[in-house]
Amino acid sequence: MNPKKPVNxxxxxxxxxxxxxxSFGDLHVLRGVDLDLYQGENLVVLGRSGTGKSVLIKxxxxxxxxxxxxxxxLGEDVGKLNKRELDALRLKLGFSFQNSALYDSMxxxxxxxxxxxxxxxxxSRADINKAVxxxxxxxxxSQTINQMPSELSGGQRKRIGIAxxxxxxxxxxxxxxxxxGLDPITSNEINHLINxxxxxxxxxxxxxxxxxxxxxxVGDRIAMLLDGRFERQGTFDxxxxxxxxxxxxxxYEYNFVN
Amino acid sequence: MQASQTSSSTETAEKPVVTRRxxxxxxxxxxxxxxxxxxxxxxxxxxYEGKEIIRQCYEVGVRSxxxxxxxxxxxxxxxxxxxxxxxxxxGATSWLPSLISIALVRALAPLVTALIAxxxxxxxxxxxxxxxxxxxxxxxxxxxxxxxxxxxxxxxxIATTFMIPTLAMFFVFLGVMGSxxxxxxxxxxxxxSFIETFFxxxxxxxxxxxxxxxxxxxxxxxxxGCYKGYxxxxxxxxVGKAANASVVTSMFLVFIExxxxxxxxxxxxxx
Numbered sequence: 001m002n003p004k005k006p007v008n009x010x011x012x013x014x015x016x017x018x019x020x021x022x023s024f025g026d027l028h029v030l031r032g033v034d035l036d037l038y039q040g041e042n043l044v045v046l047g048r049s050g051t052g053k054s055v056l057i058k059x060x061x062x063x064x065x066x067x068x069x070x071x072x073x074l075g076e077d078v079g080k081l082n083k084r085e086l087d088a089l090r091l092k093l094g095f096s097f098q099n100s101a102l103y104d105s106m107x108x109x110x111x112x113x114x115x116x117x118x119x120x121x122x123x124s125r126a127d128i129n130k131a132v133x134x135x136x137x138x139x140x141x142s143q144t145i146n147q148m149p150s151e152l153s154g155g156q157r158k159r160i161g162i163a164x165x166x167x168x169x170x171x172x173x174x175x176x177x178x179x180x181g182l183d184p185i186t187s188n189e190i191n192h193l194i195n196x197x198x199x200x201x202x203x204x205x206x207x208x209x210x211x212x213x214x215x216x217x218v219g220d221r222i223a224m225l226l227d228g229r230f231e232r233q234g235t236f237d238x239x240x241x242x243x244x245x246x247x248x249x250x251x252y253e254y255n256f257v258n
Numbered sequence: 259m260q261a262s263q264t265s266s267s268t269e270t271a272e273k274p275v276v277t278r279r280x281x282x283x284x285x286x287x288x289x290x291x292x293x294x295x296x297x298x299x300x301x302x303x304x305x306y307e308g309k310e311i312i313r314q315c316y317e318v319g320v321r322s323x324x325x326x327x328x329x330x331x332x333x334x335x336x337x338x339x340x341x342x343x344x345x346x347x348x349g350a351t352s353w354l355p356s357l358i359s360i361a362l363v364r365a366l367a368p369l370v371t372a373l374i375a376x377x378x379x380x381x382x383x384x385x386x387x388x389x390x391x392x393x394x395x396x397x398x399x400x401x402x403x404x405x406x407x408x409x410x411x412x413x414x415x416i417a418t419t420f421m422i423p424t425l426a427m428f429f430v431f432l433g434v435m436g437s438x439x440x441x442x443x444x445x446x447x448x449x450x451s452f453i454e455t456f457f458x459x460x461x462x463x464x465x466x467x468x469x470x471x472x473x474x475x476x477x478x479x480x481x482x483g484c485y486k487g488y489x490x491x492x493x494x495x496x497v498g499k500a501a502n503a504s505v506v507t508s509m510f511l512v513f514i515e516x517x518x519x520x521x522x523x524x525x526x527x528x529x
Contacts, residue, residue, distance in 0.1 A: 061401050087403045101398035104389070115402035168402070 012039045014172055014204045015060060020069035022055060029055055031228030033069070037172070037204055042194065044207045044215040046239075046251070047225035053208040054098070056225075057174040060206070061095050062086045074171065091119055094165030094203070098177040100157040102149040102164070109145050112136070112164050119168060135163040138200070139193060155186035162193060166201065173197060173205040179214045191217040212240075212252065224248060293485050297415060300408045307413050314417035318379050322425055325374055330429035333366060334358065334436025342444065351445055355437070355452050356459035362433045363464050369516055371426040372475035375418065376508040380483040383414055384504030387487025388497035396488070411488060415480035422476030423469045430468075467523050474519070475512050482508040 015037035022030045029052035037043050047053050058064040060071055062078050071078040076089055102111050112132045116123065123131075136142045139159040149157060158178060165173065178194060179187035191214055197203055198218075207218055215222055215236065222239045224232040226247055232239045240252045273281075338358055345351050387410060390396050399406040438452050483504040490500035 058397075063397055063400060090401050091403050093401065095398070095401040097394045097398055099393055101394040103395055103398075104393075105386075115404070119403045164402075 013037065014039050014074055015206070016070075016072040017056075017060075018070050018072075020056070020059065020066050020071065022052070022059065022064065022066045022068075028228060030059075030066070033225075033228070033230060035223060035230055037206055039204055040198070040202060041220040042198055042205045042207060042218050044209060044219035044222045045225060046210060046212070046215055046222055048210060048251070051225045052228060053210075053225055054176050057095070057176060057206055057208055061090060061093055061174060091168055092171045094162075094168070094170035094173045096158070096162050096165055096173065096175045096178060098180055100149075100161035102152075102157055102160060104149055106149075107145075108136070108141075108147050108149070108152075108160055111149070111160065112167050115164065116167050131167055135167045136160075138166060138197075139163045153186075155182055155189065158182070158190055159193065162197065166197065169201065171203060173203045175205060175207040175209075177209055177211075178207060179209060179211045184213075187211065187214060188217070190214075194218045224251075289489075290485060293488075294481060296407060297412060297481065300405070300412050301416070303408075305408075307409055310409060310413040311416050314413045315421055317382075318375070318414075318417045319421035319424060322375060322378055322421075323428070325378060326371060326425045326429055327432050329370060329374060330367070330432030331436040333370060333429075334362070334433035334438075335440045337361060337366070337433075338437040338440040352447075352455075354441055354445075355447075355455035358433070358437045359456040359459045360464075362430050362437075363460050363468055365516075367426045367429040367433065368423075368468050368472045368475060369512070371422060371429045371472065372479065372512045373509060375422055375425065375476070375479050376505050376512060379418060380479045380504040380508045381501045383418075383480065383483030384487040384490075385497055385501035387411075387484060388490035388500035389487075391488060391490045392493050392496060407488075411484040414484055415477060418480030418483075419473055419476040422479065423472035426468060426472040463523070463526065467519070467526075471516070471519050474515055478511050478515065479508045482511065 013036040015035070017033055017035040020030050020033040020035075021028070033056065035043075035045075035056075045053050045056065055064060059066050060073060060078065062081070065079070073089060074092055076085070078086070078089070081089060102108075103114065106114065109132055112135055113128055116128055116131055132145070133142065136145060139162055141156060141159050141163070144152060144156060144160065149160070152160065162175075162178075173194075175194065178190050182190065194205065194207065195218055198205060205218075207214070209215055219236060222232075222234065222236055223230045224239055226232070232245060232248055240248055338354060341354060341357055342351060345353055345357070387396075390410070396406045396410070399409065434453075434456060438449060441447050441452060442449075486500040486504045486507070490496040492499075
């Protein structure tokens with residue numbers, strides 16, 4: 001598989017992370033992370049399970065507080081925002097959860113309406129219906145509108161999860177393991193969808209994964225999390241194929257050779 | 259890291275078991291207190307989530323009606339039937355409605371309703387919120403600009419607080435009906451006469467105390483279920499534990515509250 005052709009992004013950082021540290025008890029997960037996400041790019045954060053990849057995007061979304069360091073999102077320091085300011089910032093972020101996190105007690109339509117009704121005032125029923133239908137059409141699942149999440153397949157759930165985040169037209173997308181637990185064909189469809197979202201909505205995205213096929217297909221830039229720090233950053237080829245780093249080579253071989 | 263692990267495990271080993279348990283208990287109590295405090299902080303602040311409160315009232319109230327109705331009706335029949343022989347010994351079966359009214363209104367209705375609700379509603383809330391926690395639905399709500407505490411916890415606690423007294427009153431009504439069915443089969447008493455005797459034995463204090471007691475029971479069931487579910491962890495195992503702990507803890511607290519409330523009401527009656 002050929003690596004994705006990098007987008008010609010402007011060098012304006014929409015997320016800036018400096019010296020980020022977090023520990024859980026005696027377990028030091030992030031040990032001084034520095035990272036920039038530039039406008040319009042897809043940045044893939046790679047790493048083995050348990051290295052703190054999901055923790056990183058939860059800190060970006062203000063769901064976890066770091067022990068040390070700063071996270072600046074769209075010009076705002078996440079750690080210094082009050083509850084209301086944080087909620088306002090979160091509306092500019094789309095968070096696609098590993099298990100989709102669809103609300104089990106609601107239909108697909110209600111899942112999509114939920115963030116819209118609660119955050120956008122003075123919307124008519126027609127406006128809401130139009131937005132829901134557009135978001136579903138974006139992910140190619142218009143026919144599921146009245147289904148319950150329990151009636152959907154894993155891939156469909158992922159797509160609906162992405163549609164739910166897109167309905168508020170976010171500027172930044174955070175994907176947590178978008179292809180985890182999916183078969184290769186469905187994973188490929190999700191990879192296409194991530195690229196489509198980037199092109200159609202001009203979003204900047206951080207994609208957390210340990211799936212190199214996904215990283216190669218969607219990543220404009222790869223950042224590899226090793227021992228709580230980003231030790232390697234660059235294009236896919238720079239990080240893996242032109243690399244002499246044993247850990248990167250091992251990661252590559254387990255994904256593509258074994 | 260290894261050094262800190264070693265020192266931490268040494269510290270833990272040095273602490274006596276009783277001290278460690280007391281530490282955990284006080285930490286848990288402070289956690290509960292902060293959860294209850296957050297409820298009172300959020301309940302008066304807008305937005306008020308009226309639609310969700312109504313939906314939860316339906317879930318707690320209307321969906322519990324069949325079980326409450328059946329239990330209330332059967333309690334009325336059984337309690338009347340079991341009390342008759344003792345009263346008949348003294349030729350006092352005409353006191354049956356009075357006995358039933360006092361038993362139902364003062365103790366049985368609020369207590370049995372609360373116990374049924376602990377099982378049905380408490381476990382449901384614990385499991386539902388626990389499952390939402392482990393599948394990241396609560397976090398999804400948070401990142402989509404919704405206050406999950408307000409939407410999930412406040413609405414459920416309000417629903418249980420106001421629906422349990424309503425269900426308890428319904429329990430009394432069905433209990434009276436059940437009791438009359440039994441009385442009508444065995445004594446020649448008209449319905450009007452039965453009702454008149456029933457109400458002549460209870461006072462406003464009885465009714466008010468039952469309502470207040472049920473409000474407290476309802477609040478307890480809601481807050482315990484929400485606390486256990488909202489703070490659940492450890493995957494699906496945690497969901498089961500949350501549901502189970504909701505029932506056990508709320509039943510235990512309901513009995514303790516019943517005992518305390520009894521002392522307060524007795525003191526008011528004596529005054």
